[in-house]
Structures are given as C-alpha cells and as structure tokens.
Amino acid sequence: MSEALDRIFKARSIAIVGASGDPAKRGNQATRKLQADGYDGAIFPIHPKADEILGLKAYPSVLDVTAQIDVALICTPVGTLPSVLAQCGKKKIPGAVVLAAGFSEIGPQGERIAAETLEAARAHNVRLVGPNTNGVFNLHNRMNMVGVQDAVPGNIGICSQSGNMMLGLVTEAKRRGGVGFSSYVGVGNQLDVSLAEYLRYFGQDDDTRSAVFYVEGFRDGRAFLDTCRDVTQTKPVIVYKSGRTEAGQVAASSHTGSLASSFTLSRDLLRQAGATVVEQSDKLLSVAEGLSKLPVPKGGKVAILADGGGHATVTVDALVDAGVELARLSEQTVRRLRDVLPAAASCVNPVDVAGGTDDDPSVAALCADILLGDDSVDLLMLIGMYGGFAARFNPALLQNEMATSRRLADIAARHGKPLLVQSVYAALRTEPIEVLKDLGVPVFVWPEPAVRCVSELIFYARARDRNASFPLLEPGEPEREGSDILAAVLADGRDAFYEHEARDLLSAYGIGTPPQFLARSRSDLHEAARELGDRPLAMKIVSRDILHKSDAGGVRLNVHGEQALSDAYGSIVASAKAYDGDADVHGVLLSPMAQPGVEVIIGVVHDPMFGPVMMFGLGGIFVEILKDVAFRSLPMSRADAGEMIDDIQGSTMLDGARGQLPVDRTALIDLIIRVSRLALCHPDIVEIDLNPVILRHDGYDVVDARMILKAKGH
C-alpha cells in the first residue's frame, strides 16, 4: 500500500492523461512546469490524436507506452475515469492523481460517480489521489504536478484539503527564506487514499523532517490517531484542524455526549496521539520550521540571552503565558558570564549583555556556549537584534558577525540543544541572519512565534516520551459478572441501564460504589433502613421510562428515619406518575448521602469519527457554564489520564482549593482507567455518564451513574 504512494511521490515516469497543447489547460501547465523544473524522469503525454505535445512524443493511451509508468496525472473529465483507470490498471500503474471535480460535493449523482470511480480503482489495483485535488509535488524529485511557482525545497511535508493553504505556506516560505518543503499532496475528496496513509508515507520519507496537515474533516479519525502516535515517535506532525467553531456536535442523550463538541475533542485526541495542534494558520509555517530543524530538547527549561531592549520582556511574558519554565542558571554559569560581559550586564536568566556584544558580536557566541553548557538549560533563545550589529553600528563588524553566526550554529549542534534566534534584523535578511538560517538555526522577527516554537518543541518531546514509555491499557477479557448484567438489561428490552445495574457493572470492574438498596415497594424500606444504617439517605426513582429523574420529581435527598423514608417513597412515586402517567416504576433506589468534596464528571462517548472517547471535567458551573472538559481516545494510558486531569482549566480545584485537602489523584486516575477498561470490554455501551463523582482526599463516591446501550437496529 505504502509502496504505491512511494512510487507516486518518487515517480521516475509520469503519464499526463489529457495532455494538451493549450497553455491555459492544466495538463499543459503541469507538463511545462515539470520540464521547467528539470524533472529528469520520463513524461508521457497521453492524447487521443496528437503525435507530440510540448516537444514530447504523445501516445493515444497509457497502454501504448512501452516503458514502466509510476503515476498517471489524470486531467480528463469525471466521465472518463472508469475507463482511464481500467487502462492504468492494465498497464500496472500503481497510482493515479485525479484532478476532476464533480463527485460527492455535487450531490447524489456525484456520489454514484464517486462509487463507480472507486470501484474501478479498486478493481484495477490503482491507488487514487483525490479526486478534486490540485495534485502532488516532490521538490527533491523536481516533480511538480501542481504547477505552483516559487516552491523552495526543504524538509517540511504538506498534506492539505485546500490548495490555497499550501500556496500560503509556499509563498510565506519564499518571503522568509531558510525554510522549504519536501512533498505536497492535495487530498481532495479522499475517495481512496486516506489522511492516515499520507501521514504514514511522510513518516517513512527520508526527505521529510516534519509534516503539516491542514484538515477540514477526517474520514479516518481513528486510523489517523493510530498512525500519528507512531509517526510522532520519529518526526513531528503539525495539524491545523479547521471548522473549530462549527455548531456540529455528537448527537447523544447524555451530558457527556452533548459536551463532545468536535473541535475540543479533535484537538485533545490529536495531542494525545503526539500531534502538534496549531489553531492559527499564520503560525503553521514557523512552528513547522522550528520542529523540522531543531533537536528534541531533553527537558523544558529555557535560557534567554538578550541584547537589551523590550524583546526580552516580551519573550518572558510569552513564555510564562505558555507555561514554559525559565532555567535557573548554575553559579558556575553566572561566574563565567560575568567574566565575559560588562559590569552592567544581568548574568541571571534572562541574561542581558548590556551592550557587551555591540563592539564584538562574537561575545554572543561565547555566552551561548556557556549557557548551553549548563545542565539546567535545555533550550536557548537569542533575543534582540543579533545580525544587525554591522548594519546598525559599524560595517567593519560584518566579518565578525558572519563568523559568529557560523560559531553559533556549531555550538548549538555540539551541545545537541535547540537554539532559536529572534532578531529585528530578520525582516531585512541581513547576511549574518541568512548564514544562521542556512545552517539550520530558525530566526524570527518577533518573540511570540519563537516562543510558540519553544513551547511546541517541549510539548513534542513530552508527548513522544509519554507515547513511547506508557503503553495504552488494553482491556483484556470482559468480566463475566459484567456480561451478565449487560445480558439482563438486554433481556429486559431496555437500552438504558437502571442506576443500580450501572453501579453493579462499575463494581464488577473494581470501581468502589456506595452501598445501595433497591426498594421495589414501601414494605422494603424497613430492611433498607436496617441495611444502610441510621444515616441520611438519597432516594431516586428507578424507571425505564424516566431518564431525567430530577425533572420528574424522582429524587429526594437527606431523608432520615423510617417515617421520612416512607413519606419520600410515596411522594417520589406520586411525582413520577404525575410526570408520566404511563411510566413503569421499577422501584426506588436508596443510598447513603455522599460526603462533600469536589464534584467531577467522568464519561465515555462513541464518536463517529474517533470511536470510544473518555471525557473528564469538573462538575457544576465548570461544565455547565465554562464547558471546561478534556477528552482522550480509548484505549488510553495512566499518563494520558494524568494529563487529561491537568488539561482542564479548573484543575487547581483538585489540589485543595478553598481550604480543602487535595483529592486523591491516584484513586481518580485508577477510576478513569477502570472506566476505560469497562467501556472497551463492552463496546455495546455507547454512553457512560458518571455525574457527579465526588472526589475527596481519601477516595471518591460515584453519586450517579448512567449507561446507554447501542439502540436496537443500529
């Protein structure tokens, strides 16, 4: 499979189906661009009548070509596809790039054409890029089917659902310099080859050091996540997921379901899988550049070497905003900096040379060497106006500055730590700046994009380690007791669990639940009181017809004493009947009132794109007003669970806010992992909603639990 993509991207021979002598036609443009770029493979124009096109011998069909063909660029209209693909298959061409539009995007008729096209491709063993793509380029192969000008070769791969987004990256790279691209593919309608397969290709391509994906929608979310977890072990994957404000939500009847809005969910899951998620398209290129050029840092501590001015302050602001730590320099480092810098310099982090490099820029390299040699420094940012000393102060400094640029790149390589430069002279592309860029040091005009690179490098390093060393917790065999409970619910013809059944199922997976007693009638209350003890109880209606118990008046809290229990029982049943006269009342569930603590919600939902997903959030206004929730795809690791807990905005609530003791995080992680195992063991349960769970320093109480089975017939 990946062999076909390999032959497409690294084609030694290309057939242009629908080649043309008319310069306004795509087939003509692609042929000219291939020639102009010096593509040294073979080009076979395919044209029903012409003998020659643009100086190349033309053929009536691919079958008339005797040489091997690696890829067909198909510029002919939709209707021709089945027969053209059949010929490609006969000719054993592994891949076709199909430009034609007019498929599923035009409605039912297009859907039918799409199905026929896919069938032809599958039947004839041709992998299909697009349709409705603007093509593919591989700049290292000088193969540019897209006809885009000004694309600078480099090590960033692009996979995009929008040709204009690729153009934006290409033109910005041209303007910025020092950054370029390996290959591009416009995925079009993703009729055949999926995003995950392109990602796998970029993962294996030696010319690609990082891959940028512009995604409007996944057709293969789960496969993409799996591939991403794998590929990010060796190279960074940067994703811009558009449509993040769309109202589309997973249709669901539980709280968890309604909170699973697509963007937050996609972002969390992509990050879990190691992807770098960028939410501003104007940051895509600089983040990809940093990640493709720089070594992966060993830790997350940053040193700043600044030559005065406000940029150091701006940098610190941006680092703190991004949650990045400043390194605490060793005493030896401070001493060594004092030796080379003027008395007015600040030799703690952020280091300010206080004019100490104005007359001799090479002092910057000395300082960089000292800082990168400090074990407490994982990354170094050179901030201010480096590269402009000759331009600003004295042209005689140019040779010194050029040599310093070379030394800086060398020092960073020797220490194996990332060095990033921010300089106001980057905009003017002075010679010392261009030397830095040529030697692989990214240079930024403003501090914020540099800081964004730093924080994404640190994120990438952590995600890579996490995914390498914490295996996902696969479910194993379902508990027999659990399967029995499920069978009972099914046998009763329900798709919603009774609460006591849900709690029993939790228990089967080792999740502690409070004692409970199902009173089927008033006469059971005496035994309930005896069993649950002399303390305030919560009472809840149990009915297959009542999903929202509180709305139906079906909940009474803090009920204490047999008379009160009896009164509450009567009133619950009466309310339920008033709410729905036909409601079948199975009984009333009694449990002790939970001790106070921090309310959270833990849920599982089945996302149509990504499959089973865990949700975690704080209860009350955090979830209702602030939608402060985090997601992870299942299976997940304990490390994932820990990060999911830290992801929510109000996570400090768990650390003992408002005078309380911190909650038991280990127990919480354990709970999440057990719920994930339960969900994976019983994939027929499409929604789980533990809401609320009350967390305390010594454990937790699952106060309410709801589970929904896949509706019959689905």
Place this chain on the structure above:
Amino acid sequence: MSEALDRIFKARSIAIVGASGDPAKRGNQATRKLQADGYDGAIFPIHPKADEILGLKAYPSVLDVTAQIDVALICTPVGTLPSVLAQCGKKKIPGAVVLAAGFSEIGPQGERIAAETLEAARAHNVRLVGPNTNGVFNLHNRMNMVGVQDAVPGNIGICSQSGNMMLGLVTEAKRRGGVGFSSYVGVGNQLDVSLAEYLRYFGQDDDTRSAVFYVEGFRDGRAFLDTCRDVTQTKPVIVYKSGRTEAGQVAASSHTGSLASSFTLSRDLLRQAGATVVEQSDKLLSVAEGLSKLPVPKGGKVAILADGGGHATVTVDALVDAGVELARLSEQTVRRLRDVLPAAASCVNPVDVAGGTDDDPSVAALCADILLGDDSVDLLMLIGMYGGFAARFNPALLQNEMATSRRLADIAARHGKPLLVQSVYAALRTEPIEVLKDLGVPVFVWPEPAVRCVSELIFYARARDRNASFPLLEPGEPEREGSDILAAVLADGRDAFYEHEARDLLSAYGIGTPPQFLARSRSDLHEAARELGDRPLAMKIVSRDILHKSDAGGVRLNVHGEQALSDAYGSIVASAKAYDGDADVHGVLLSPMAQPGVEVIIGVVHDPMFGPVMMFGLGGIFVEILKDVAFRSLPMSRADAGEMIDDIQGSTMLDGARGQLPVDRTALIDLIIRVSRLALCHPDIVEIDLNPVILRHDGYDVVDARMILKAKGH
C-alpha cells in the same frame, strides 16, 4: 507645553551638542543620518574646539549660534547636563533630547543626578525627552536623530520604552511594504515629558493617523487614560503593555485589592479609555496598519468574498473566535451576486466565487461593489489568492488585475466602508497587490491578522461612540449623612468600618441594604427579634480587632428563635475571645438571611498608578479559582458598567443559567454607579469590598460590606 513638543518633532534647526568627527560616536551618526536623509533644516554641531564637523560650521556652545534653535540633541555625558541645559534655556531652546544613561536605573546616586537634571530643565524652561533615549525621528520632516535605516514614511506614530521594539516595527514595515511611520520617540526614563504628553502630541499631529505605544510601566497612568479617551475620539491608539505576567500586585488587605493584578487592570482601563490593547507584539504593526488606513465602520457586520480554498473556513473560525458577526446579505444582494457568478458559486455569506474570477479578476470588483452596497454589510474581507491570477493562471490577466485593484480601492472609498484583503500572493508582493497597498487597502498573507484588524476596528468604533456619548458620572457633593458616618469612624480611631457603618454609608448613597440590628449585649436580642421579624437571621461579630469574622468563629447563619439567638450570641462572643483574648467586642450584627441568587463581588481599590478603580466579578470559584474579574477606572459611565459586566468570562451566569431567572441588570448597573459615586465622594476610603452581593431577578442583597480608610499618617 505641547508647543515645545511640536517644535521638537518639527524642528527647523537642530543643535548637536557633543557633535563629533568620529564615525563611531552617536553625535556623528545622527549628523550623518540627518544629512543623508536630506534634512533641510539647519544643523549646528556644538563642539568645544572644532571649527567644522562633517562639512558643517561648528560652535563652542549653543549660545554662539545666532539663529533660532528648535531642539538640542545632547550626546554628552550625564555630568554635563545641568550646565548644557542652562545654556539651552538661555538660548530659549524649547526642547532637549538627552541620550545619556546613568540615572535612576543605577540607584541612589543616579536618582540625585536625575533630580538635578530635572531641576535644571525646569529652571531653564527646557522640555526634556529621555534621558536614556535613542532619540526622535519625524520622517515627514526628514529628521532622523536615531540613525535608524530603512524607516519608511507613513502615518503611524511610535512611542516606545524600547528602541528595539521600534526597530522591529520599522524592519517589518520595510519587508511588508505599504505601511510606514510619521514620527517616533524613545521615551527613555520619562524624567520630564510623560507618555500622556507624547500621546497628546500624536493626537494633534496631522501626519499621524494612529499611534503605537510600547509601554513597560506608566509614570502617569491616570493622565494617560484621560488623554487617551480624548485622542481616541479622532484617531486610534494601540498599546502593548509588557510585563503582564509579573507577580506584582497592589498591596491591599481586601479581596478586591488582592485581585487587582496589574496587567488585567491596565488592560481593562486602557480599553475603557478607548485604546486598542495588543498582547502579541507580532500583531502590533498589522493592527496599527489597519486602524491607520481604514475608515471607522458604522457597525460590526462582516461580509466575506472568497475565491475558494480553506482560507474562507479559517477566516470564519477566527471571526467567530473573536466574537465578530457575519452579515446576513439582503435578497437583492444575493440575486445580484447570482447574476455575475457561476452557478456553482455560494451567494450567501461567506460568498465563494467558485472560480468565477479565475478568467476575469474584475468580477471580484463587481462582487465587492454589490456587497459593500448592502446596508447590512459594514466591512468586507476579500479572501484567498487575489493578486495572483496573472501569476498563477495566465500572465495576460495582469492588466485586468491591476485595473481591478484600482477599482477595488475606489469602490471601498466610495462606500466609505473598510475593505481588507487576504491573499497568499501578498507574501510575493505581486504588482496587483502593491497597487492595492499603495491605494490604502491593507493586504495580509494569512487570515488571522486580517481578522484581528477587523475585530479591533469594530472595538475602536464602539469605544469611540461609547466615550463620545456617555459622559462619565462625576460624583457631585458628598451626602452629609455619609460624611457624618466617616467622621464617626475616624473619631473612634479606626481605619476599618464596622459592617453596620459600611451598610449605613451605602444607604446614604441610595443603595438598598437589608434591615439590620446591632445588638450591643444579649439583652438587646429580644428587641432585635421583634424588629427583624420571625425568620432565620445571620449573626456576625462586630469588633475593631477582628477583620476576618469567619476565621474567628464570629459568624452564625440561619439562626431562628430567641433561644437560638441567645445561644448563638454567647458562642460568637466566646469564639471571638478565644480567637483574640484582647479583642474589643463592640456587639453582634443581626440581619435576615439573604434569598438565594447569583453571588458577585463589587469592590473599589485605589491603584497607585491609575487612582480609584472599580472591580466586578462573580463570587465563589469564579473569583477564587479563575480570577474572573473586570476593572474600570472611576469616574465611569453606565455604559462602562454594562461592558464591565459583559467582560467577565462567566457573565452568562447572570442571564439565568441553571434554571434561574436572569438577574436585574439595571439594578446591578445602578448599584455599581452608586458605589462609584460613594467612592469618589469619599476618597479617604481606599478600599470597598461588597462581597458577596447576591443578585436576583428582582434586585440584590449586599450580604457583606467592608470599607477601609487611608491609614493614618499616609
């Protein structure tokens, strides 16, 4: 005062004190740069011995020059300043630009020199820019004292505490093209001329259409706000306030005080005064460019005209994130678009031409005219690859595209509405792009900076209207009753009000407070119960020695019935004595329990920089965990109060969240305005803390009120 600045920025003659023949010296560089730029005023090098410097006649002192001198650029060391300034004064030079460093930043000795320098400037009537500045430029006057290269003339003024930040703006403008600067001043130590005065100057300067301020700290916060409110009536003011993550907070003993962290406070107050606050330095130039070029929109509704691709999606995402509304096009507009666009085009907002401009770019101008002619459209964004049709598709389109650029600029001007263009070809600066920029249409490579401009234009329009039409509510005379209460607190030797005094003071300003009864002894309880009625009461200790009543066990809630009141009284007093054996117990305050509702906190604090400031936030975790508060400087308007309420993240809580009725916003605004009046009438009250106030649909209850007087001796 402003006359002196006017003469500095528009100097017709400059004395270079400390002129030099050495090309490495600042005096030499400035002279050369002035000459190279073609400065056509007079330059007088001042040098103790030289007769001539760089071809100009030199003078031993300014007093030896016979012609009038508008400004002295002083390049000599700190020690010379008092005598040089004296000479400048004698020569009636209105302004001096002082480069020397070595003042307050070097400690007490520098503080003394600074004081002497300021004294000399004042005594001799010379306004002083700096010291420790890198100078001033006015590109329209070809006067560039800073010696910076590549500064493109234009209409943006810069005032910066960092020379490098100005350099960053200048180099980025050079790279981008189409944007430039009027004047720059490096404010240095702000020893004499303040930020507010520079702002006033830019407000009056005809060459400046918008002013950018990079501020590390205000020395004149209140004056800056007042000037800003004024200047933003005629032109936009863009502020980057650095140091936003610093831990520094206003020292204070109340909740309000501790929440008044400097950055949030500065940001809210600057926005209240009409400033555009930018938190990312890399967005400064593009925001300033948009605001300086574009007309002020009449409303906030945006139309998008896109030529396919992902940028339209990205733009919509970014607009929705920024809270900007998409225009709903009229039926007529849709019909007219249908007439000029192909069938596949989307003729609702966002409009997608679906290739309809590929062969004829002028169709873009037709569509723009239709869209801008729609009354429901306030701003138009042209999104995608405009300016690249000739480059991408057919060189023969170039003339068409150039003419279309001119038409687009013309159409926008005719409709008087902002037109912004985002194009991937902006990075390549194609000819049609450059025409647009030359004609005042801002062009962006990526959608996000364009969207940022749009949202800031809308913010500016609203802030300008708000500040023009809603006068600040000045306090008038203090209520006599209020002054009596204050006098009583003072007479009792306290700086903290008793709670009942604070409530009485609120009542004096027409703020409804619940009934209350101060029991001085147990024997008062009978009367208290009679007066407050047969309902649950709250009881709180009243003691000059106990500030944190709950901590001291001094609060009992829901006390009902005379026996319970008596018991609670005894236990409150006992707890207080146990907490502090020496505590003077003045009594116990009784009030009815408040009805449930939404808890908020309303406070006033005196900020050392900005003076009296109102704070508003939601109570509980919103304020404790999320620090979700908003600030406004006093006096404020009712419109300010309304916006302050909307500013907080959790403001939807007030709209009837969780099944409650919406709170009475009018009553809340009224309460805030009355508290502001109280605070302004009694400036000796340095902290007011109404925490919590419980808001309901039919009013509010001030449940607790604390007020602190300025400590004696301060």
